[in-house]
Amino acid sequence: MKIRLALITSISVLITCTALLQPNNLTAQSSLTEAQIHDKAASLLQQMTLEEKAAQLSQLPGVPAHEFVENAGKPPEEVLKQFGAGSILWVSDPKEINRLQHVAVEQTRLHIPVLFGLDVIHGYRTIFPAPIAMASSWDTKMVESVQTVAAQEARAAGIQWTFAPMVDIARDARWGRMVEGAGEDPYLGAAMARAQILGFQGKQIGSPDHVLACVKHFAGYGAADGGRDYDSSYIPEEEMWNVYLPPFKAALDAGSGSVMSAYMDLNDIPATGNRWLLHDVLRDSWKFNGFVVSDAFAVRSLAIHGYARDPADAAYKAFTAGLNMDMASGTYLKYLPMEVQQKRISMQQIDDAVLPILETKIRMGLFEHPYIDESRIDATLNDPAHRQLARTAVQRAVVLLRNQDALLPLDKTGKTIHSIAVIGELGDAQTDLLSMWGALTKPGPTVSILQGIRDKVGASVRVDYSPGPNLRRNIPSPFGDIAMFANMKPKPTQTSEEVQQSIQDAAALAGKSDTAVLVLGEINFMSGEAASRSSLKLSNSQEDLLEAVSALGKPVILVLINGRPLEISWAAEHVPAILEAWYPGNEGGNGIADVLFGDVNPSGHLPVSWPRVTGQLPLYYNHNLTQIPETSPNFKSRYWDVPSTPLYPFGYGLSYTTFSVDHLNVTPSARVGDKIEVSAEVTNTGDRTGDAVVQLYIHQRAGSASRPVRQLKGFERVALKPGAKQTIHFTLGKDELQFWSPAEKKWLVEPEQFDVWVGQDSTATLHGEFKLTE
Ligand code: BGC
Numbered sequence: 001m002k003i004r005l006a007l008i009t010s011i012s013v014l015i016t017c018t019a020l021l022q023p024n025n026l027t028a029q030s031s032l033t034e035a036q037i038h039d040k041a042a043s044l045l046q047q048m049t050l051e052e053k054a055a056q057l058s059q060l061p062g063v064p065a066h067e068f069v070e071n072a073g074k075p076p077e078e079v080l081k082q083f084g085a086g087s088i089l090w091v092s093d094p095k096e097i098n099r100l101q102h103v104a105v106e107q108t109r110l111h112i113p114v115l116f117g118l119d120v121i122h123g124y125r126t127i128f129p130a131p132i133a134m135a136s137s138w139d140t141k142m143v144e145s146v147q148t149v150a151a152q153e154a155r156a157a158g159i160q161w162t163f164a165p166m167v168d169i170a171r172d173a174r175w176g177r178m179v180e181g182a183g184e185d186p187y188l189g190a191a192m193a194r195a196q197i198l199g200f201q202g203k204q205i206g207s208p209d210h211v212l213a214c215v216k217h218f219a220g221y222g223a224a225d226g227g228r229d230y231d232s233s234y235i236p237e238e239e240m241w242n243v244y245l246p247p248f249k250a251a252l253d254a255g256s257g258s259v260m261s262a263y264m265d266l267n268d269i270p271a272t273g274n275r276w277l278l279h280d281v282l283r284d285s286w287k288f289n290g291f292v293v294s295d296a297f298a299v300r301s302l303a304i305h306g307y308a309r310d311p312a313d314a315a316y317k318a319f320t321a322g323l324n325m326d327m328a329s330g331t332y333l334k335y336l337p338m339e340v341q342q343k344r345i346s347m348q349q350i351d352d353a354v355l356p357i358l359e360t361k362i363r364m365g366l367f368e369h370p371y372i373d374e375s376r377i378d379a380t381l382n383d384p385a386h387r388q389l390a391r392t393a394v395q396r397a398v399v400l401l402r403n404q405d406a407l408l409p410l411d412k413t414g415k416t417i418h419s420i421a422v423i424g425e426l427g428d429a430q431t432d433l434l435s436m437w438g439a440l441t442k443p444g445p446t447v448s449i450l451q452g453i454r455d456k457v458g459a460s461v462r463v464d465y466s467p468g469p470n471l472r473r474n475i476p477s478p479f480g481d482i483a484m485f486a487n488m489k490p491k492p493t494q495t496s497e498e499v500q501q502s503i504q505d506a507a508a509l510a511g512k513s514d515t516a517v518l519v520l521g522e523i524n525f526m527s528g529e530a531a532s533r534s535s536l537k538l539s540n541s542q543e544d545l546l547e548a549v550s551a552l553g554k555p556v557i558l559v560l561i562n563g564r565p566l567e568i569s570w571a572a573e574h575v576p577a578i579l580e581a582w583y584p585g586n587e588g589g590n591g592i593a594d595v596l597f598g599d600v601n602p603s604g605h606l607p608v609s610w611p612r613v614t615g616q617l618p619l620y621y622n623h624n625l626t627q628i629p630e631t632s633p634n635f636k637s638r639y640w641d642v643p644s645t646p647l648y649p650f651g652y653g654l655s656y657t658t659f660s661v662d663h664l665n666v667t668p669s670a671r672v673g674d675k676i677e678v679s680a681e682v683t684n685t686g687d688r689t690g691d692a693v694v695q696l697y698i699h700q701r702a703g704s705a706s707r708p709v710r711q712l713k714g715f716e717r718v719a720l721k722p723g724a725k726q727t728i729h730f731t732l733g734k735d736e737l738q739f740w741s742p743a744e745k746k747w748l749v750e751p752e753q754f755d756v757w758v759g760q761d762s763t764a765t766l767h768g769e770f771k772l773t774e
Pocket residue numbers: 119163216295296529
């Protein structure tokens with residue numbers, strides 16, 4: 001029965017995914033050819049005043065932002081009426097969007113529509129699992145479908161531009177924004193970047209029911225010193241090319257029409273004024289012809305960084321570095337015209353920067369269809385297929401980290417378990433399951449984990465709840481006071497007596513129950529922007545709660561809600577079952593219950609190396625070898641207090657069934673420029689249907705530079721019935737075999753000996769080798 005259900009679910013996912021990819025023509029693309037688009041933009045440019053051009057290079061804040069008014073000298077709407085605007089951000093009310101668009105189209109001299117932008121990161125109304133969770137699915141088709149729906153909902157409600165995907169590689173879980181990306185690996189990161197661009201934009205920019213994507217934050221933001229958000233990154237050029245840039249390149253190859261520059265200093269030059277990034281890499285090497293927007297207020301911030309002398313110099317430095325649009329700081333608006341008058345910037349440079357913005361608006365169909373049909377929004381936002389896809393996404397994203405003695409799946413019939421205690425503030429949370437950006441848009445109702453479990457077991461099992469201690473940051477989030485995040489309110493601080501009492505109450509409930517499901521981790525504001533932490537320990541006495549409940553000797557299941565790996569070394573030894581659910585979105589409770597009770601077999605795999613302790617960070621599997629590698633028998637050179645290996649390796653994830661991978665076949669040798677074929681057979685050796693994620697890693701043994709001990713270069717997710725086998729084929733071509741050599745300062749495929757491993761995580765042992773020759 002359970003197997004049948006899983007099969008039905010997979011089939012319906014496929015049907016749903018295919019159906020969702022068919023646009024329903026709520027919004028239409030431009031009817032013009034590329035040449036006509038260019039001509040129209042060029043002719044508009046000829047009619048524009050310098051101030052109107054500066055306005056097109058500006059994104060106006062749609063919510064009060066005093067920095068903007070201070071710089072621009074007038075409120076955004078006055079600017080809009082007088083000069084128009086390139087874009088407006090943070091407005092999510094469709095009525096307001098239509099109203100402002102009417103102002104732009106009907107009240108400005110040249111009738112140029114506004115591009116409305118918002119952070120639609122993992123859903124607009126239907127909130128899907130956070131990006132790190134989506135990456136855990138290793139399911140690019142599903143991720144594309146998810147972002148197709150996100151685009152459809154956003155576009156129906158008037159948002160034409162999303163500030164996503166975030167593709168920053170994150171190797172340090174102290175950095176709060178790990179949650180917004182695909183984790184630590186450039187290959188998986190590139191695959192997720194590509195899938196998201198295709199989902200957001202469709203076949204091409206301007207596809208009906210899609211939005212313009214904005215790959216961010218260009219580049220190196222995830223390498224912030226000490227994991228402290230916004231702090232400087234120091235990344236050597238080879239690491240930029242080999243690790244941090246590939247997901248951006250993949251997003252641009254997939255057609256991303258815009259790029260957002262990052263906040264931080266990259267090698268002492270702020271990314272928003274960094275000509276190497278914005279010009280040499282983006283325009284010269286990659287031939288990008290879309291436009292670049294700064295991160296919010298980042299142009300003005302160039303002066304705060306100590307890079308620009310004053311706001312005028314900030315505008316000059318950002319603009320001449322290659323940045324087209326100033327997000328919200330009003331700096332371009334005020335100073336670019338002055339820079340032109342003073343002849344530091346030419347009109348031609350201004351025109352070159354405005355052109356791609358106008359072209360994009362035309363390509364998006366905004367001139368032909370500037371307004372949204374408000375009467376059709378609800379039908380799109382409330383499409384039940386979207387909720388179904390959200391539930392499937394949760395089912396595919398959760399990662400089973402531990403399952404001693406097959407404690408999971410739980411029995412829902414009431415035969416062996418009569419009562420369950422759900423424990424922890426996050427067990428009954430809703431908004432906290434959405435992550436920060438999910439709470440910003442117009443989220444639909446969220447199914448809590450408590451509700452999901454109750455709905456699953458019905459009257460057969462008693463389900464009680466105890467919240468345990470309140471969760472809150474000791475230094476509150478700076479976003480807490482912003483109206484846009486008003487639905488994210490942490491609970492009050494408790495006295496130590498109250499905390500102890502809450503733990504005792506929870507333990508008492510667990511003592512009366514057959515099984516305890518502890519839901520622990522991080523509330524919304526604990527991960528995301530401005531949410532770095534120095535320790536990954538379970539905060540707010542959650543570890544005490546876990547140990548107190550575990551001491552009762554009842555079966556305990558730990559469900560983690562969080563945006564990054566947490567320190568769970570004690571749990572990894574003492575808690576029999578651990579399920580990583582990340583921030584699962586609106587359907588979190590249902591999807592998690594589906595997995596806990598075995599209607600779905602978990603299949604997620606970690607997109608990050610999971611540290612044992614915070615002190616191991618930064619931690620990543622694709623590090624170089626040392627003179628004394630981990631495998632050395634006698635002389636250990638790493639930490640003396642903990643093993644240097646992760647608690648759970650990159651790529652790791654359990655299932656309720658088991659898989660074996662064997663029969664590895666590798667082309668033994670090939671000439672540089674030719675391809676290497678690899679195949680291996682995966683078998684479901686257990687008694688349940690499940691999805692395996694087969695991963696391929698390589699290592700180049702010598703060359704013009706030391707190469708990482710392993711690098712992911714292929715993966716495939718396959719569904720297998722018990723006993724079923726499938727041969728998986730991988731091809732290693734130039735893209736997989738090349739690296740940017742610091743010795744030669746270019747991309748090279750080198751005639752060397754390589755190792756190959758295929759298996760179910762980055763510690764795979766099934767080994768082969770091949771040689772590349774001249
Ligand atoms: C974030 C960006 C986001 C922008 C607009 C900034 O604070 O760093 O990721 O897209 O705000 O909301």
